[in-house]
Amino acid sequence: MAEFLRGWMADHGFAAHLDEVGNAVGVRGDGPLTVVLLGHMDTVPGEIPVRVDDQGVLHGRGSVDAKGSLCTFAAAVAALPPEALAAARFVVIGATEEEAPSSRGARHALTAYAPDAVFIGEPSGWDALTLGYKGRLVARVRIEKDNFHTAGEGSSAADDLTEGWFRVRAWAAGVGGPESGIFARVQATLQDLGSSVDGLRQRAWATIGLRLPPELSPDEAGEAIRAAFADLGAEVTLLGHEHAVRHPRDNALTRALRVAIRAAGGTPTFKVKTGTSDMNVVAPHWPVPTAAYGPGDSALDHTPEERLSLDEYDRAVAVLTDALTRLAGTLPARSLSAQPSPPTDPS
Incomplete structure (x- = not known):
């Protein structure tokens, strides 16, 4: 080309x-x-x-x-x-x-x-x-934990990842307010999502894409993502930092x-x-x-x-x-x- x-x-x-x-x-x-x-x-x-x-x-x-x-x-x-x-x-x-x-x-x-x-x-x-x-920020999230019987108590890796995603969506919805135009709000999208179990370990992963307004820096958005997954044992990798x-x-x-x-x-x-x-x-x-x-x-x-x-x-x-x-x-x-x-x- x-x-x-x-x-x-x-x-x-x-x-x-x-x-x-x-x-x-x-x-x-x-x-x-x-x-x-x-x-x-x-x-x-x-x-x-x-x-x-x-x-x-x-x-x-x-x-x-x-x-x-x-x-x-x-x-x-x-x-x-x-x-x-x-x-x-x-x-x-x-x-x-x-x-x-x-x-x-x-x-x-x-x-x-x-x-x-x-x-x-x-x-x-x-x-x-x-x-x-x-602006833009991309977060790659991975959670891994021991397998357990689904009849028992506890949450799966996929459960925990989903809980973190719901928190991210709630945070994004609160930026700018419902009356703001789309250029002033955070748009959060799941770009990739999956899970697997091998009998011993559970794994769940997701890629979250954020479109950021001028008032929010990628670093600030990254802190919010990390906070959403902080108590879920997640590994969070941030990339694609671009300011509006x-x-x-x-x-x-x-x-x-x-x-x-x-x-x-x-x-x-x-x-x-x-x-x-x-x-x-x-x-x-x-x-x-x-x-x-x-x-x-x-x-x-x-x-x-x-x-x-x-x-x-x-x-x-x-x-x-x-x-x-x-x-x-x-x-x-x-x-x-x-x-x-x-x-x-x-x-």
Whole structure:
């Protein structure tokens, strides 16, 4: 996949290579401004036969999340006019391991670039831009104890694990309050659950995924998870620590996108997402204007019905090409920076 993308970019005017962690990187332009367009190549599992139907809709895993966005980045930068390339250097990165807690590709990119503006490749719809994502924490829980006859007194390993899960759900329901919007609440999900008995020992295990609001750090959430299982003899491993992030609505990047969307006949809207993305990874290290952009409906992410209208894809390429051209001519390098803002009403 990376080699295919590298080859396509090399054939379309990029200086392209594969970096040390397998990212496909393409660079065009030599101006003082650096714009990073960070998308990801990997997808979640699930084979969806690739086809284009009679309505011009592309079906297939990754069509929305997020190869559609990554291809939009590459196609838009390939189409930039000479004046944009003279004003800025555009770095398209097809990153590895975004669909994993490691985010290996994005973390490597942090060490290689100091951008003035950042686009994250995730579906927003051609006429919208995403400014924020919830945080994340993953807890792997395991309980092991001696076997006993079920006619006797006591609780099984599965009983104890279930009790801990009910406590986690009760804690999550109390964060933010029932009147809060979903971006301000904790979403707790069982991602894996199982148990076994070999006649001598009982074992139960679970993977719990948490989506965290801006007011709650992964460390604080981790303390709550450990407390829920503290008296149950559980082994708790925490991973995938990502803080929630939300960027400002008004800066050179968002203005360029909004103007380009209007020029294409759309009405730009702002979004915040309940999932996570590489925006969460790079935001603490790249305090510059940032937005996620890409064609497609994010409600189709990870589903058996993942699909992307190729008309929308073409429109997103045109919008992004226009926005990048406007952005490159807006301000000199290093004058675009803006720290992510504190959380506000998503509307």
